[in-house]
Amino acid sequence: MSDFPHEKPALFSAGSYIEIKLKNISKKFPGVQALDDVDFFLKSNEVHALVGENGAGKSTLMKIMAGIQKPDQGKILLNNKEIQFNSPREAQNNGISIVHQEADLFPSLTVAENVFANDLPTKGFLQTVDYKKIQDQTNELLIKFGHPEINSKDIVNSLSVGQRQIVEIIKALSLNSNIIIFDEPTAVLTPSETDILFSIIEDLKKNNIAIAYISHRLEEIGKISDYVTVLKDGKHMATKEIQNINPEEMIKLMVGRDLKHIFEDEDREISNDILFEVQNLKNSQFFEDISFNIKKGEIVGFSGLIGAGRTELALTLFGFYQSEGGKVILDGKEININNPTEAIDSGIVYVSEERREKGLFTEMTVRNNLISPNLDLVAKNGILNNSQINELTQKSIDQLNIKTNSDETYVLKLSGGNQQKIALGKWLPKNPKLLIIDEPTRGVDVGAKQEVYKIIRELSNQGTSIMLISSELPEIIGICDRTIVMRSGRIHGEISKKDFSEELILKYASGYSGQSKNNQMEI
Structure with missing residues (x-):
């Protein structure tokens, strides 16, 4: 159950008691x-968590509840009355909203226009949009959520x-729904933002809201949930009150095996040869005076809060943004990278945190994605060789343990x-x-995380140097050899593996001034 205090006044309010039941739900896609015959329920004043590996069926079940998809079999009972949703609008009209894992927004519109896109208030005889009203209400929600800078x-x-x-979260809250579905809401939030979200969820619970919560972060489940349901391969494995199950049991139900060591405990010999060095790099829009190095085969983590400048630094090193000064040295030679093509030709590659928008061609096949940078x-002589394509794609599928029916499967059909x-x-x-690599396991289940970590570790053992940006502190501590902490566009600390702790990383990230118990540098 939750540990959050209850004396805080409510920020949001809803109507009367509500209960929704999904009974014997089945849904099939090609292949x-x-x-497969899944049951799930939500009640007012409760958080019901839903966990499972990628591809277990969690998001599909929630999309059925939200009217985005229709079940092949089964029924939905709202306050014991059977109901069918033919569209998301019908679900919203019945008090159901969803916070999507990948923000479902109109990029060219304003924040206020996105928040009220489904219900723009109007004014006057001509019924023009009341922009002042939506802007004022949106700013109020942003302040309540702790983000006045937006x-x-x-x-x-x-x-x-x-x-x-x-x-995306504020958009759902603005609808004053009775049922809110959170699909991986904290995947890109900082620890402080996550705490604010949890306090808001507590507030929603007190006001008769029923909440579904999908997360791969099992520690979150224990903090805020009342019930947890585990899915595996589309089947219902268990539903338990949260006090009657621990994370180890959840993992065993999810993956069918124990995952005792998600990070490999091995003593690593790191080369003394510096492969990559940055000296006094500057991009006045994002960061100032950045200097660091990465040794051959070393995994260096980059920690920090949202807005610290980590992704912008990575994109500058990859040639997407241009630097205004400083040096970049690779293999002992100074290089000037003006675009991503030059970076790739130099031996620098980048895996985006926005894999669907910037990392993949989701409406193309597995085969075409795997060969896209390897033509x-x-x-x-400009002519593709099918036998070589077959060899490359099959080798990659086997090496990476990609679960797909065929290399002709569209990427959007695969799990995260x-x-x-x-x-x-x-x-x-x-x-x-x-x-x-930027947020390498964002939205990835615990079993797939282990496989991604194995790939990263194998690459480093083969001599590839790795710059790993992550907001997950256990990930930084578990896989990195060293971590650099950024804050407001500057490096505020560097921590060696023997001194790793979540407390120390957070102190640097939040601007703590003083000497730590590990005698690290003062900020």
């Missing part, structure tokens, strides 16, 4: 039984990934974990010198 007039395309997720390896393996794996045939 995949996504759901303005209702900001264009969504100008926001970071984390800020867009916050807008020079499977073509001669398998999509991430492709986003990472498409670069492997190029034998990169430096891999920059």
Whole structure:
């Protein structure tokens, strides 16, 4: 059960008691039984968590509840009356809203226009949009959520990934729904933002809201949930009160095996040879005076809060943004990278945190995604060689353990974990010198995380240097050899593996001034 205090006044309010039941739900897609006779329920004043590996059917079940998809079999009971949703609008009219894992926003519109896109208030005889009203109400919600730096007039395309997720959450809250579905809401939020979200969820519970909560972060489930349901391969494995199940039991139900060591405990010998060095790099829009190095085969983590400048630094190193000063040295030679093509030719590759928008061609096949950066390896004189394509794609599928019926399967049909393996794996045939990977396991289940970590570790053992950006502190601590902490566009600390602790990383990230118990540098 929750540990949050209850004396805080409610920010949001809803109507009377509500209960929704999904009974014997089945759903099949081409080649995949996504759901097979699954039951699930939600009640006012409760959080019911839903866990399972990628592809277990969690999002499909919630999309059925939200009217986005229709079940092949089964029924939905709302306050014991059977109901059918033929569209998301019908579900919203019945008090159901969903916070999507990937922000479902209009990038060219303002924050306020996105928040009220489904119900724009009008005024006057001509019924024009009441922009002042939606801007005032949006700013009020942003302040309540702890993000006054986001303005209702900001264009969504100008926001970071984390800020867009916050807008997605506020959009759902603005509907004053009786039922809210949260699908991986904290995947791109900082720890402080996650705490604010949890307090809001507590507040919603007190006001008769029924909440479904999907997360791969099992520690969150124990903090805020009343019940948890476990799915595996589209089947219902168990539903238990949260006090009657622990994370180890959840994992065993999810994956069918114990995952005692998600991070490999091994003593690693790191080369003393510096492969990549940055000296006094500057981009006045995002960061100032950045200096660091990465040794051959070393995994260096980059920690920090949203807005710290980590992704912008990575994109500058990859040639997407231009630096205004400083040096970048690779293999002992200074390089000037003006665009991503020059970075790739130099041996630097980048895996984006936004895998669907910037890392994959989701409406193309597994095969085409895997060969997309490797056409020079499977073509001669501009003519593609099918046998070489077959060899490359099958080798990648086997090496990465990509779960797909065929290399002709469209990437959008795959689970998040398998999509991430492709986003990472498409670069492997190029034998990169430096891999920059941004949020490598965002939205990825615990079993797939272990496989992604194994790939990263194997690459480093083969001599690839890795710059790993992550907001998950256990990930930084578990896989990195060293971590650099950024805050407000500057490096505020560097921590060696022997001194790793979540407390120390958070102190640097939040601007703590003073000397730590580990005698690290003062900020």
